[in-house]
Structures are given as structure tokens and as C-alpha cells.
Amino acid sequence: MLKKKIPFQNQDTEPDIAAQVVLPFKKSFEIxxxxxxxRFLRNMVTVTSLILAVSFLAYVLVGSDISSGLYNSGDSGLIKILEKTGYEPGGSAKERWIVILSLLVCTVGIINAQLMAVTERFREIGTMKCLGALDSFVLRLFLLEASMQGTAGALLGAIFGAIIALLIGILRFGLNAVILLPLDEVGMSLLYSIGVGFGLSLLGVLYPAFIAARMRPIEAMRVEE
Known part of the structure; x- marks a missing residue:
């Protein structure tokens, strides 16, 4: 006896349906x-705030690496100069708190900017959902955008912060700041700064992205521009 296959009802057809509404990663990246x-100008606000926060973090970390290299050299003259500038091995608690506060402000700014971006894209999100986009697809779009912003902002911020720290180190201590620089520690500081910046970008977009992904199509289409 033949059985008639009913589309959208038989569970065996679910993989086919999913394939129709889930776009490949390459297409998601292009979108x-x-x-x-x-939205270049609005996105530049988010990237700029991330650059400033990561620059300050990289500046503090690389500056600490420069001071550590000078301190570990054993040169009494350099050590006296470091002591006059208030250098403390391992960094001061004041600097750590300032860095934490700057990163916190940056995260709040990113969340605010992303919430505004979600508000502006209500109709776009509603249209995608009406065409069959899954919640995971909408979430993926926002995470991809945040990843690209985070990568650009973190890289530029780490580079700018390290350059500023080196220039100030040369002005204070001369070429010894470069000669005695522990390159392995500087590399780790840069990687840490980039990782923190990238993580902040993703953290800042999570809540807005979940709001966009959970939005019902009819609610998004009712919003007036």
C-alpha cells in the first residue's frame, strides 16, 4: 500500500525544510x-570606542613591560628613574582599576549602540523572519558583525596603544626602553589586549542579538520607521 508524503508535516522532511531557511556561512558573512x-558611520562609533579602550589597555600593559625590562636590567640609574616615576613591580592597583572602568564603559557603549542598531533594523529582521529565517540565523548575523567590528577595533587599539607606550618610554628613558624591552612579554600583552577587545565586542552584542533573534515577525513589521 502506497503512502502519500505530506510536506511540512512528516518529521522526515525537517532536514529539507531546515536546508531551505538556513543560509551557508559564506552568504551570512556577505550579508x-x-x-x-x-551603517558605516554608526558602526565607526562602536569601533572607535573599542579602539580607545583597547589602546588604553595595551598602553598600560606594554608600559608595564617596558618598566619591567628596565627594572630587571639591574642598572641603578634606571631603577632610580623608575622609582621617581612611581613604578611598582607588577603594576599599581590604581592602574588596574582605571583599566577595568574604561573597559566597563566601553562595554556599556557597545551594548547601547547595538540596541539602537536592533531598533533601526526591526523591519529588516521581520522581513527575514517572514521569509523563513530561523532565530539562529539572525543571531549569527549579529555575532558576525560584532566579530568583524571587534577584530578591527582590537587590532587597531592594540597597535596604537603599544606605539604610544613605546614613544613615551623612549622620551622618558631613551633607547634603553627599546633595547631592554622583553619582546615575549610585549607579545603576550598585545595578544591579551586583542583578546579582551574581541571578547568585549561579542559580550556587548549578546543581549541585543538575543532580542533580535527572539523577535516575532508580526511585532517587527508593525514598528513604524
Missing amino acids: SLKSLKS
């Missing part, structure tokens, strides 16, 4: 990149 370009 995210296009969205970033269309």
Missing part, C-alpha cells in the same frame, strides 16, 4: 559585511 557598510 553582515553589507550591513556594516550601509
Whole structure:
């Protein structure tokens, strides 16, 4: 006896349905990149705040590495100069708190900017959902955009912070700041700064992305522009 296959009802057809509404990663990347370009100025605000926060973090870390290299050299003259500048091995608690506060402010700024971006894209999100986009697809778009912003902002911020720290170190201590620089510690400081910046970008977009992903199509389409 033949059985008639009813689409959208038989559970065996679920993989086929999912394949129709889930776009490949490459296409998701293209859509995210296009969205970033269309909102370039607004996205630059988010990236700039991330650059400033990561720059300050990298500046503090690389500056501490420079001071550590000078302190470990054993040169009494350099050590006296370090003591006059208030250097403390391992960094001061004041610097750590300032860095934490700057990163916290940056995260709040990113969340605010992403919430505004979600509000502006209500109709776009509703249209995608009406066309069959899953919650995971919408979430993926926002995470991809945040990843690209985070990568760009963290890289630029780490580079700028390290350059500023080196220039100030040369002005204070001369070429010894470069000659005695522990390159392995500087490399770890840069990687740490980039990782923190990237993580902040993803952390800042999680809540807005979940709001966008959980939004019902009818609610998004009712919003007036």
C-alpha cells in the first residue's frame, strides 16, 4: 500500500525544510559585511570606542613591560628613574582599576549602540523572519558583525596603544626602553589586549542579538520607521 508524503508535516522532511531557511556561512558573512557598510558611520562609533579602550589597555600593559625590562636590567640609574616615576613591580592597583572602568564603559557603549542598531533594523529582521529565517540565523548575523567590528577595533587599539607606550618610554628613558624591552612579554600583552577587545565586542552584542533573534515577525513589521 502506497503512502502519500505530506510536506511540512512528516518529521522526515525537517532536514529539507531546515536546508531551505538556513543560509551557508559564506552568504551570512556577505550579508553582515553589507550591513556594516550601509551603517558605516554608526558602526565607526562602536569601533572607535573599542579602539580607545583597547589602546588604553595595551598602553598600560606594554608600559608595564617596558618598566619591567628596565627594572630587571639591574642598572641603578634606571631603577632610580623608575622609582621617581612611581613604578611598582607588577603594576599599581590604581592602574588596574582605571583599566577595568574604561573597559566597563566601553562595554556599556557597545551594548547601547547595538540596541539602537536592533531598533533601526526591526523591519529588516521581520522581513527575514517572514521569509523563513530561523532565530539562529539572525543571531549569527549579529555575532558576525560584532566579530568583524571587534577584530578591527582590537587590532587597531592594540597597535596604537603599544606605539604610544613605546614613544613615551623612549622620551622618558631613551633607547634603553627599546633595547631592554622583553619582546615575549610585549607579545603576550598585545595578544591579551586583542583578546579582551574581541571578547568585549561579542559580550556587548549578546543581549541585543538575543532580542533580535527572539523577535516575532508580526511585532517587527508593525514598528513604524
